[in-house]
Amino acid sequence: MSPFSALRVAGLLARRGVAVNISVRAAHGHEISKQEDMSLPMYWDRKDTPLPDIPFQKALTADQQSLKQKELGSWKNLSEEEKIALYRLAFNQTFAEMKKPTQEWKTVVGGVLIFIGLTGLVVWWQRVFVLPPQPHTLKEDWLAAQAKRMIDMRINPVEGFSSSWDYEKNQWKK
Amino acid sequence: MLLVSGILFCGSVWTYVATQTGITWNLSPVGKITPKEWKEE
Numbered sequence: 466m467s468p469f470s471a472l473r474v475a476g477l478l479a480r481r482g483v484a485v486n487i488s489v490r491a492a493h494g495h496e497i498s499k500q501e502d503m504s505l506p507m508y509w510d511r512k513d514t515p516l517p518d519i520p521f522q523k524a525l526t527a528d529q530q531s532l533k534q535k536e537l538g539s540w541k542n543l544s545e546e547e548k549i550a551l552y553r554l555a556f557n558q559t560f561a562e563m564k565k566p567t568q569e570w571k572t573v574v575g576g577v578l579i580f581i582g583l584t585g586l587v588v589w590w591q592r593v594f595v596l597p598p599q600p601h602t603l604k605e606d607w608l609a610a611q612a613k614r615m616i617d618m619r620i621n622p623v624e625g626f627s628s629s630w631d632y633e634k635n636q637w638k639k
Numbered sequence: 640m641l642l643v644s645g646i647l648f649c650g651s652v653w654t655y656v657a658t659q660t661g662i663t664w665n666l667s668p669v670g671k672i673t674p675k676e677w678k679e680e
Contacts, residue, residue: 571642578645585652592660594653603663613674629669635668 510558520555529554 501507506518525533531552533545536551543551552559601607620626631638656662 472673550650575641575643575645578649579641582652584647585649585656588662589652589656589660592662596662599661603665605672608668609672610677611676612668612672614677616674617677626669636661 508557510556510563512560512563517556518569521557522554525554 508517508519508521511517522529532547532550533554535547540548602611616627616630622628629638630636657664
């Protein structure tokens with residue numbers, strides 16, 4: 466199998482989310498759903514493969530067969546409904562139907578946010594049961610005294626901490 | 640629907656955790672902390 470077609474099949478499988486596993490089938494015996502024979506050409510609705518390997522409907526009724534016969538003649542003789550019927554025999558979805566946006570992203574983002582929310586609960590639990598008591602150096606008045614000392618020492622006066630302090634008005638710069 | 644419930648759940652949990660649980664975020668004192676005299680006379 467050339468690398469290109471192997472990649473293509475992998476890509477198709479990844480997009481469809483289909484996991485066809487022959488060994489699984491053998492282990493379970495008769496399956497309820499019929500599995501496709503992956504060694505034969507398959508029909509896919511894909512924007513980048515506008516003409517699939519096989520038509521959508523392979524087994525035709527008598528009516529459909531007579532329509533296919535009519536198709537062999539001049540197409541001017543076909544009515545609108547017949548043309549559409551022939552299209553639907555060959556293709557499953559139109560390009561417009563293929564391109565239609567799904568609402569999948571909402572499900573994905575919602576799921577992600579729920580798990581992040583669960584993480585928040587975990588953090589809360591950790592705060593209650595794991596973290597040690599806060600050091601006294603993080604209390605309000607300690608931080609206030611610390612800030613005043615840093616300002617008095619002119620810590621980072623050019624672009625840093627003390628540069629945000631207005632020494633004339635004795636307050637933080639607005 | 641999952642999106643809305645996800646936003647509400649995540650938002651409410653993290654707002655609570657960030658503000659009410661006493662976790663120190665060690666935010667910058669600039670503009671927030673009013674400096675207080677530290678020298679002991």
